[in-house]
Amino acid sequence: DTEVTQTPKHLVMGMTNKKSLKCEQHMGHRAMYWYKQKAKKPPELMFVYSYEKLSINESVPSRFSPECPNSSLLNLHLHALQPEDSALYLCASSQDEDFRTQYFGPGTRLLVL
Amino acid sequence: KQEVTQIPAALSVPEGENLVLNCSFTDSAIYNLQWFRQDPGKGLTSLLLIQSSQREQTSGRLNASLDKSSGRSTLYIAASQPGDSATYLCAAHNTGKLIFGQGTTLQVKP
Numbered sequence: 001d002t003e004v005t006q007t008p009k010h011l012v013m014g015m016t017n018k019k020s021l022k023c024e025q026h027m028g029h030r031a032m033y034w035y036k037q038k039a040k041k042p043p044e045l046m047f048v049y050s051y052e053k054l055s056i057n058e059s060v061p062s063r064f065s066p067e068c069p070n071s072s073l074l075n076l077h078l079h080a081l082q083p084e085d086s087a088l089y090l091c092a093s094s095q096d097e098d099f100r101t102q103y104f105g106p107g108t109r110l111l112v113l
Numbered sequence: 114k115q116e117v118t119q120i121p122a123a124l125s126v127p128e129g130e131n132l133v134l135n136c137s138f139t140d141s142a143i144y145n146l147q148w149f150r151q152d153p154g155k156g157l158t159s160l161l162l163i164q165s166s167q168r169e170q171t172s173g174r175l176n177a178s179l180d181k182s183s184g185r186s187t188l189y190i191a192a193s194q195p196g197d198s199a200t201y202l203c204a205a206h207n208t209g210k211l212i213f214g215q216g217t218t219l220q221v222k223p
Contacts, residue, residue, distance in 0.1 A: 006156075042202055042213030043157070056209065090156055097209055101147065104157040 003027075004105035006091050012111045015081060021108045023074040023091030031097040032074040034066060035090040037107070043090055049074060050097040081112045115140040117205050119214035126193055127222050134188040134217045136203035141181045147211065148177050148188050149202045157202065161188070193221045 004025045013019050023032065031050045035043035048056035049068040063085075065077040074091055088107045094100040116139045126132050136146070145164045149157040161170045161177040163186065169178040176189040186203055200218045204211040 004156075042204075042215055043211075044213075045210055048209065088154070092157075098144075101159050101162045102211060103159060104149075106156040107154075109154065 004091055004093055004103050006089075006105035006108050008108060009106070010109045010111075012113065013078065013081065014113055015083070017081075018077070018079045020078065021076040021089055021091075021110075023076075023093075023105055024072055025093040025103070026072055027093065027095075027103070028071075029093035029095055029103075030071060031094045031100075032068065033092040033094075033102065034074070034076055035092065035104075037088040037090055039087075047076075048097065055097060078110075081110075083112050086110055086112045115143075115205055115207060115212045117203060117212050117214040119201075119203060119217050121217060122215065123218045123220075125220040125222065128193060128195060130193050130221075131189070131191050132193055132219070134190070134201050134203075134219070136186040136188070136214055138184045138186075138205045138212075140205070140207060141184050143181065143205045143207045145206045146177075146179055146186050147204045147206060148175075148186075149204065151200045151202060151216070153200075160201075190219075193219075195221050195223050197221050 007022045034046040037043040046060045047066045052068045067075040090107045091105040092102040094102045147162045148160040163179040174191040179186045200216045202216045204213045
């Protein structure tokens with residue numbers, strides 16, 4: 001099973017709302033990633049968790065707050081977002097952070113009004 | 114800083130044709146290079162990963178090559194089918210991050 005699941009599939013939120021994106025994998029992977037992808041652009045790395053600890057933060061604004069409650073689950077908490085944050089948010093996982101194949105989820109399409 | 118470039122940006126071919134997608138990278142100190150496929154509005158599907166010590170990898174009709182010294186990778190698709198229509202992304206893996214190219218959007222016409 002090489003599946004990474006993400007919920008919700010679609011999300012519409014206002015600039016004052018608080019919402020969360022969820023990502024789950026049951027492959028025993030110990031590295032998990034959040035990417036942001038704008039239309040017709042490649043994915044851009046946001047955060048990397050390795051063994052449930054944040055190892056990379058690509059200078060992401062604090063209105064995005066990641067959380068890794070356990071080795072299978074990764075959340076992205078959203079608060080006071082801007083319309084330019086509208087994008088496809090992709091989660092990925094790999095066996096570990098050491099340059100292994102990354103497996104991506106289907107993404108959450110976020111629209112900020 | 115690693116930069117990854119994919120040429121062409123878009124490609125349209127008739128069904129059955131063999132084709133090559135190109136990927137170049139500026140920093141040859143990569144650990145591996147990964148090719149992905151992305152359908153519109155969907156996530157990424159990993160196609161092939163080539164370790165820096167390898168020259169090529171094959172999976173079905175797909176063959177990916179890697180030449181670190183010249184900073185190039187190619188994805189060869191044999192006997193293309195309409196179902197191969199998608200955006201193909203290459204990503205260089207170094208310093209713990211995947212750096213993606215802009216992608217090549219492939220259309221295979223029946």
